[in-house]
Amino acid sequence: xxxxxxxxxxxxxxxxxxxxxxxxxxxxxxxxxxxxxxxxxxxxxxxxxxxxxxxxxxxxxxxxxxxxxxxxxxxxxxxxxxxxxxxxxxxxxxxxxxxxxxxxxxxxxxxxxxxxxxxxxxxxxxxxxxxxxxxxxxxxxxxxxxxxxxxxxxxxxxxxxxxxxxxxxxxxxxxxxxxxxxxxxxxxxxxxxxxxxxxxxxxxxxxxxxxxxxxxxxxxxxxxxxxxxxxxxxxxxxxxxxxxxxxxxxxxxxxxxxxxxxxxxxxxxxxxxxxxxxxxxxxxxxxxxxxxxxxxxxxxxxxxxxxxxxxxxxxxxxxxxxxxxxxxxxxxxxxxxxxxxxxxxxxxxxxxxxxxxxxxxxxxxxxxx
Amino acid sequence: xxxxxxxxxxxxxxxxxxxxxxxxxxxxxxxxxxxxxxxxxxxxxxxxxxxxxxxxxxxxxxxxxxxxxxxxxxxxxxxxxxxxxxxxxxxxxxxxxxxxxxxxxxxxxxxxxxxxxxxxxxxxxxxxxxxxxxxxxxxxxxxxxxxxxxxxxxxxxxxxxxxxxxxxxxxxxxxxxxxxxxxxxxxxxxxxxxxxxxxxxxxxxxxxxxxxxxxxxxxxxxxxxxxxxxxxxxxxxxxxxxxxxxxxxxxxxxxxxxxxxxxxxxxxxxxxxxxxxxxxxxxx
Ligand SMILES: Nc1ncnc2c1ncn2[C@@H]1O[C@H](COP(=O)(O)OP(=O)(O)OP(=O)(O)O)[C@@H](O)[C@H]1O
Ligand SMILES: [Mg+2]
Numbered sequence: 001x002x003x004x005x006x007x008x009x010x011x012x013x014x015x016x017x018x019x020x021x022x023x024x025x026x027x028x029x030x031x032x033x034x035x036x037x038x039x040x041x042x043x044x045x046x047x048x049x050x051x052x053x054x055x056x057x058x059x060x061x062x063x064x065x066x067x068x069x070x071x072x073x074x075x076x077x078x079x080x081x082x083x084x085x086x087x088x089x090x091x092x093x094x095x096x097x098x099x100x101x102x103x104x105x106x107x108x109x110x111x112x113x114x115x116x117x118x119x120x121x122x123x124x125x126x127x128x129x130x131x132x133x134x135x136x137x138x139x140x141x142x143x144x145x146x147x148x149x150x151x152x153x154x155x156x157x158x159x160x161x162x163x164x165x166x167x168x169x170x171x172x173x174x175x176x177x178x179x180x181x182x183x184x185x186x187x188x189x190x191x192x193x194x195x196x197x198x199x200x201x202x203x204x205x206x207x208x209x210x211x212x213x214x215x216x217x218x219x220x221x222x223x224x225x226x227x228x229x230x231x232x233x234x235x236x237x238x239x240x241x242x243x244x245x246x247x248x249x250x251x252x253x254x255x256x257x258x259x260x261x262x263x264x265x266x267x268x269x270x271x272x273x274x275x276x277x278x279x280x281x282x283x284x285x286x287x288x289x290x291x292x293x294x295x296x297x298x299x300x301x302x303x304x305x306x307x308x309x310x311x312x313x314x315x316x317x318x319x320x321x322x323x324x325x326x327x328x329x330x331x332x333x334x335x336x337x338x339x340x341x342x343x344x345x346x347x348x349x350x351x352x353x354x355x356x357x358x359x360x361x362x363x364x365x366x367x368x369x
Numbered sequence: 370x371x372x373x374x375x376x377x378x379x380x381x382x383x384x385x386x387x388x389x390x391x392x393x394x395x396x397x398x399x400x401x402x403x404x405x406x407x408x409x410x411x412x413x414x415x416x417x418x419x420x421x422x423x424x425x426x427x428x429x430x431x432x433x434x435x436x437x438x439x440x441x442x443x444x445x446x447x448x449x450x451x452x453x454x455x456x457x458x459x460x461x462x463x464x465x466x467x468x469x470x471x472x473x474x475x476x477x478x479x480x481x482x483x484x485x486x487x488x489x490x491x492x493x494x495x496x497x498x499x500x501x502x503x504x505x506x507x508x509x510x511x512x513x514x515x516x517x518x519x520x521x522x523x524x525x526x527x528x529x530x531x532x533x534x535x536x537x538x539x540x541x542x543x544x545x546x547x548x549x550x551x552x553x554x555x556x557x558x559x560x561x562x563x564x565x566x567x568x569x570x571x572x573x574x575x576x577x578x579x580x581x582x583x584x585x586x587x588x589x590x591x592x593x594x595x596x597x598x599x600x601x602x603x604x605x606x607x608x609x610x611x612x613x614x615x616x617x618x619x620x621x622x623x624x625x626x627x628x629x630x631x632x633x634x635x636x637x638x639x640x641x642x643x644x645x646x647x648x649x650x651x652x653x
Contacts, residue, residue: 218490219501222493225484226490229472230473231477231505234473
């Protein structure tokens with residue numbers, strides 16, 4: 001019987017992914033470290049993880065949450081708070097007597113704590129809200145993101161959060177570079193490590209999506225009534241998806257902290273959530289591959305490829321009109337509108353890379369016959 | 370009605386009132402182990418509503434549902450309904466503590482159903498639709514499932530799903546998108562999906578709707594076949610009288626939410642009340 005799925009597309013996908021990692025490693029050793037490419041790759045990897053985590057909820061479970069920035073904030077702060085070296089605390093927490101917490105944990109532990117803290121908040125929000133059948137979650141999470149931002153800036157919590165002052169001096173992506181005795185970098189890892197972090201997390205999400213639980217989540221998305229009639233406990237499964245999604249948003253927040261090298265609550269606005277929502281929509285709701293691709297495209301456009309639009313450009317003696325500060329955002333918005341209007345299903349629809357490969361192989365096979 | 374230890378399902382004085390509309394009015398019925406019982410009646414009689422009360426989709430306004438002798442639904446008019454209640458026997462269960470389960474709990478207990486307006490998981494293949502039906506009997510949790518520590522269970526579930534597809538005659542279509550199948554096959558797929566939850570009682574809501582005459586003919590023996598094979602009790606709503614008279618042990622007739630008759634196919638066919646309300650004058 002035709003029960004077995006062909007394994008070849010999977011293998012090709014894995015080889016492709018491995019090749020990308022090797023390419024990143026080589027590029028990092030050979031190209032100048034301050035190249036814009038690496039900025040895009042680091043931020044892109046961070047956003048890819050957050051976008052995939054949002055897609056798990058909005059795309060695969062069919063419940064709409066707008067709390068991504070809030071969960072990232074929680075993650076970023078957890079990471080910062082627990083990794084700022086003791087020696088630096090006096091200067092970072094200068095207005096709060098060096099802060100309350102006087103120990104550090106390893107980076108990996110701090111990242112897991114970041115995820116757990118975000119998941120804990122998600123659990124609390126989900127407890128009352130996910131019992132309701134409609135879209136109260138979107139409102140509740142949006143409210144949560146606003147409130148948590150205010151709370152983290154509150155001076156009363158200053159000994160922990162540093163109030164409205166920024167957290168800094170914690171290990172950033174650049175600290176993953178291996179240096180010799182004189183402080184010169186011998187092996188560059190500052191892009192490869194975030195790639196690995198995001199890669200491992202996304203792999204976990206993909207494994208979940210393709211497990212029995214992932215199928216149950218997709219069933220809920222397709223038809224809640226039928227899913228419930230098949231014995232799937234809606235509240236339980238929605239809560240699981242929400243907590244897992246928020247866990248990885250928290251880890252993504254920790255990565256954003258490492259990318260930015262500083263953390264300040266006021267930067268985690270709902271605009272950040274909308275950016276990520278856009279990435280998910282552009283990539284394709286229900287496609288992990290799409291979210292990853294569009295994260296890098298989005299970051300590359302906003303940080304790099306469209307930068308020239310913000311500066312005066314001369315062709316010979318002719319000054320190109322319109323180009324001035326802020327024009328980039330106009331063009332960017334137009335591009336996004338076009339994508340949303342004319343490519344409703346995004347770059348990938350709900351297809352994944354292996355799906356595309358297997359379709360291609362099938363059509364080639366047919367041609368051979 | 371005498372106390373019958375064989376009861377798989379028993380409804381006692383079930384009334385379902387939506388606002389001012391009494392969709393089911395004091396319905397009592399029994400379905401015994403191994404029987405095929407049909408629920409018939411004109412459009413809007415309240416048949417689907419009865420299924421929804423049994424499966425926890427609706428909470429009836431009054432009455433009790435027993436499953437294998439255990440009360441799985443208990444209610445009496447509460448809140449606004451105390452005043453609005455338009456049915457009878459409203460104070461019969463006043464002393465009883467209301468019991469309500471979510472539909473997934475009830476499926477767990479062993480009641481599986483199909484839907485009148487087919488509700489397959491539209492983005493999934495036929496095979497995946499059945500596979501989802503195996504999820505509720507899992508021993509795995511999210512971690513073991515994510516890390517593939519449940520490989521044995523997963524493999525067994527997949528085999529079970531393919532088996533069920535084969536039994537309903539859809540082995541060839543397993544990898545097709547469920548909603549791309551023709552109507553008749555979608556109905557069979559819904560049955561396979563319901564069987565995957567390992568029920569003891571199967572509720573079928575108009576399983577022959579949308580099937581062509583040949584498919585309808587085959588459906589009768591198919592239902593008997595799966596009933597015997599899985600040791601099921603079957604309670605079905607159906608408008609195709611040939612099918613109903615062919616395979617039912619007993620029939621309940623509903624009209625405007627009230628039970629107007631109960632009996633064997635022969636009795637029902639001769640019953641003047643049923644003929645007047647539903648069956649009409651025999652053509653031919
Ligand atoms: N959720 C609801 N709210 C209000 N009224 C409802 C609701 N569900 C059903 N009804 C009403 O209950 C009555 C019975 O509907 P039901 O769907 O049970 O009929 P049925 O016997 O299954 O009919 P058919 O043969 O057409 O499927 C109808 O008058 C319907 O309008
Ligand atoms: Mg109906």
